[in-house]
Amino acid sequence: MDDCGESRDESNIMVEKLSLSYDRPMSHLQLACCPTHCAVPLQGKDLLLHSLVDSEQTMQLTGHHGNISAMVFGTGRNPLLLCSASADYVIVWDVQRCYSRTRAGIVASGTVIGTLLGKVVHLSFSAGDERLAACSGDKVYILSSKIEDTLSVLAGHLAPLTAAEFCPWKTDVLVSISEDRTFKVWGVEKEEIIYESAVLSASPLLSVSFLLKTRQLVTGSADGQVWSFTFPEDLRCNLVTRLDLHKVMERHQRQLNKMSPQTVGVTGITPDTVETTKPVLRICAYHRQLELERANSWVWIGCSDGLYLLDLATSELHKALFLRDYPNLSITMAGSWAMCHGSGNTMILLLTSLFETQMSVLELSLPVSGTVDDLCQHLDRLSVLPSGPLMSGSPLNAELKKKDPNRRKKTGSDKCAVKEPPLVFHTKVKSSGYLESPRMTMFSPKTNVQKKTERSTKTNMKRRSVFSDYPEDTAAPSVPHTCLSTTKTPTPVFCCQYSGDGKQILCGLGDRSVLLYNSSLTGTSAVYTGHDKAVSIVSWSHGRQWWLSASEDRTFRIWTGGSSVPVLTLGGTDKFFKPIQAAQFYYLDKFLLMASGPSLHLYLYHLDNTQDDIKRYQPRSCAKLTGHFSMESGTDITAVSAINDFYSYVVLMCGADRSIQVLDMNTGAVASQLPNAHSRAIHHVTQNKGSMFSSQTPDSYNLFLSSAVTDAVKLWDLRTLRCVRRFENHVNRCHPCTAAFSPCGRFIASGSEDNCAYMYDVRSSSYLRKLQRHSDTVLNVTFNPATPELLTGTLDGKLSLFRPGNTAEGVSLP
Incomplete structure (x- = not known):
């Protein structure tokens, strides 16, 4: 069953390899499986x-006096260790040694490493299988896997524990979860708590796992909540993602219904008639053979009704396998x-029935290529960089016919009338001279003219060498350098942008003004x-000669430096019936893009700042x-993005219906559409x-970013229109x-309402830096295109x- 639209005849995806019945229920026992074997209790x-390689090879191990409550295989394969626990003993079995003794007619035996620990609900080996x-x-008992020796006892939870796992890359660190709804990070050697989380949910935490590729900790609760935390070197965990499986499932179903309504009920995702919880019983990292780097945040979630394949980096559901959709399986609800x-x-799956005395071994087979990319097969491979020349009928071929100032309008009387010469042969009216002082000298030679020398040429060469490449290996801007107030009274900074050379900054304020600063925020600003x-949009032209501003008064104006009068003013309440949501220069300053209401307007323009007296x-x-x-839906446009730094045909339009449309300006049509990109507009x-x-x-x-209120910042890939990462700290x-990209493409900055700005790494969903000490909500962030600097408003x-931090000394912000 594939959620991307394949046929439902996929009963061979999950195949039942083994099914056993028992005399007692085992719905909540910890089971054990590895690529070659699986272990289950027999008669308590x-x-x-049971060998998964040779179905006829089975072996019975005896040694416990009480009912077995937990089992686990070791992390190594030579030797392959199996640990089982009951109220009386904790025994470690060497599988190869047990097979040898059984073939020799000797009773297989294991090593008792713990005695009378009580009912053990969970077992876990460390990396290298040295500790358990x-x-x-x-309590968590740390035992030696070779001899009966209790290395340490970890106590600190307020309720019974449900699971504990060793960190794969830090063998002396262990994470435990409990019914008190918290998790704790332990230093095993010193028996100390390094980090303790707050209460995460109203239900107990049931499962925990580590993601080795992204160095993250993932845990899930009984009410279907999934949390992903960073696991840095200092072990101070930060929340990366929080998911509700029920809501994720509903959102995924809505997307499928909109993109392919004819496949509803065929993809295997049948809507639930009764709303039920989805307890997170098991979490397992998933790595495909192909595209390992791309799938490093995928996890399988085992719930009572089936399996879910989630991408934690994007919070998207890629696959849902419901047990009820496979009639050949003996279990429909898992315990x-x-x-x-x-x-x-x-994948090898071992599960028990929630209500019956059944146990099944399943083999999950997924296609090697295209399992989750089939959703994007119908899309053309879009690209920001043009792949061909302009078409003959492209809107971008439009040209503006300039008027000839020397050409006079023809009238009907011009054919027979005699052309009279103009009375005035000049365009400017000279002064009468009454207000000027009398001239004392008729001619004064210019004596201060400097000749061009080799020295001045060298100076010009030095000035040209000031512009250096942007350092690609520098750290993210995180140290405060300058802070100033734009006005005497608090006024929101609705927008700000650097010029292309990084020397000037435009700021649009809520008091209807635009301020022009130099890049160091020193000196007096031009107003x-x-x-x-209020001014909501400012934008520089590529040539840095012009810049525009758009306001909530439904007008946008084009300005030039040194003039307090706009060169061009467009719009008004009589022309635009709704506020302007986007305005910018486009196609290397050839066009103007402006969005108002449901329409996106493309303007040709001619600017002339000369004046005629x-x-x-x-x-x-x-x-x-x-x-x-x-x-296409007729909804209002809420945001627009287009590249003006180089030729590009792609324009992104976002609508109030939460969709994103990709407009191909070469053809003048919508190339692709992504519905329900966010939970809000x-x-x-x-x-x-x-x-x-x-x-x-x-x-x-x-790559492009999108932001919505009450939702995260999402990173999208235009070629597939898939969310590749999600930032929600x-x-x-x-x-x-x-939000904004850094010029090197390595960092992403985002504003926040907790009086901070957040710096993210594009390759990770967790934030790198939290830029604090702001006095209010950070509305705008923008990077300097020339140097590693970040500006916040x-x-x-x-x-x-x-x-x-390595280039500037920090100063405290007020």
């Missing part, structure tokens, strides 16, 4: 060891799971006024509408544009906080500049 006190953790009551990777691209409401009332700048595009979208000082791989430019509940009108 004995062990049945046994959970009994509210416990055991999982391991088999040969090839298979530009003219809007009637006689015809001052006639503007010389003009704009012409050449394209008009709308969302997207308020910000931005692409990885790089900068003129930094170069990236061509595939890196296909920041807080965004009501304000439109933005807050709700109370303060700008803060951050630099890497």
Whole structure:
């Protein structure tokens, strides 16, 4: 069964290899399986060891006096160890040695490593199989796997434990979970608690696992909640992802219904008639043979109704295998799971029935290629970089016809009338001279002219060498360098942007003004006024000669430095019936993009800032509408992103219906659409544009970010329109906080409502730095395209500049 739209005739995906019946229920016992063997209790006190390689090879192990409550295989394969626990003994069995003794006619025996520990509910081997953790009551007993020796006892939970696991890359660190709904990180050698979490849920924690690739800790509860935490060197865990399996399942079902409504009921995801909880009984990391790096955050979740394949980096459900959809299976509701990777691209599953006395061994076979990528097979391989020339009918071929100033309009009387010469042969009116002082000298030679020498040429060469490449190996900006208030009274900084050379900064404020700073935030800022409401958008042109501002008064204006009067003004309440949501230069300053309501407008424009003394009332700048595009659903556009630093045909449009549309401006049509990209309407979208000082791989430019209130920042791949990572450590509940790519493409910055800015690594969902000491909500973040600097703007009108720790000394922010 594949959720991507394949036929339902996939009964061979999960095949039952073995089925056993018992005289007593074993719904909540810890089972054991490995790629070659599985172990289950037999008649309560004995062990049945079944070979998965040779189905006829079985072995019965005896030695316990009480009922077996937990089993686990070791991490190694030579020798292969099996541990079983009951209320009286904890025994370690050498599987190869037991087979040899049985073939020789000798009773197989194991090594008792623990006695009278109570009911053991969970066992776990350390890396290397040197130590064993046994959970009994509210204590964890650390035992030696070779002799009967209790190395340490870990006590600190307030309720009985449910599981404990050793860290694979730190063998002296153990994590335990309990019915008190917390987890603890232990230092085994010193028997101390290194980290203790808060209460995570209203239900007990049932399972815990480690992800070796991403160095993360994953745990799940009885009410279907899944948490993913970072596990750094200092062992101070930070939350990365929190999921509700029931909500994830509902969201995934809605996406399938919208993308392929004809496959509803055929993909195997049949809607539940009764809402039930999905207890997380088992978590197992999943690594495909192909694309290991891409699948390093995938986990299998074993629940009572089936299996779920989740990508923790994106919080997306890729596959759901319900036991009820496979009539050949003897179990429809699971009480416990055991999982391991088999040969090839298979999984070995061992499960018990929740209500019956049944046990089954399943083999899960997945196709090697394309299991979760089939959803994107119908999409053309989109790319930000153009793959071909412009089409003849492309909207981007439009040109603006400029008026000839010397050409006079023809009238009907021009054919017979005699052309009269103009009375005035100049365009400027000279002064009468009454206000000028009398001239004392008729001619004064220029004596201060400097000749061009070789020295001045060298100076110019030095000035040119000031522009250096963006350092690709620098650390993320995290040290506060400068902080200033834009106004005397608190005023929100709704938008800010660096110029292409990184020398100037534009800031749009809530007091209807635009401020122009230098990149170091020193000196006096230039103030530009003219809007009637708050300025929500500012944007530089590629040539850095012009810049535009858009406001809630439904106008956008184009300015030039040194002039307090806009060169061009477009819009108004009579032209746009809804506020302007996006405005920017496009296609290397050839066009203007503007979004208002459900429409995206494409303008050709001509800018002329010269003035005529006689015809001052006639503007010389003009704009012409050449394209008009709308969302397919007719909903309002909430955010737009397009690249102006190089030629690109791709324009991203986000709608109020939570969808993202990819507009191909070469054809003038929607190339692809992604419904339900977020749980709320997207308020910000931005692409990885790089900068003129930094170069990236061509595939890196296909990444883009989207942000929505009460949802995370998502990283998307344009080629497949799939979410490849999710960043949700920041807080965004009501304000439109933005996110930005660094020019090198390695970092992502995001604003937050907890008076902090968060710095993420593109390759990891956990944050690198938490930039604190802001005085209010951080609304805007932007990177300097020339140097490793981050600029933040807050709700109370303060700008803060951050630099890497190795290049700037930190100063305290007010």
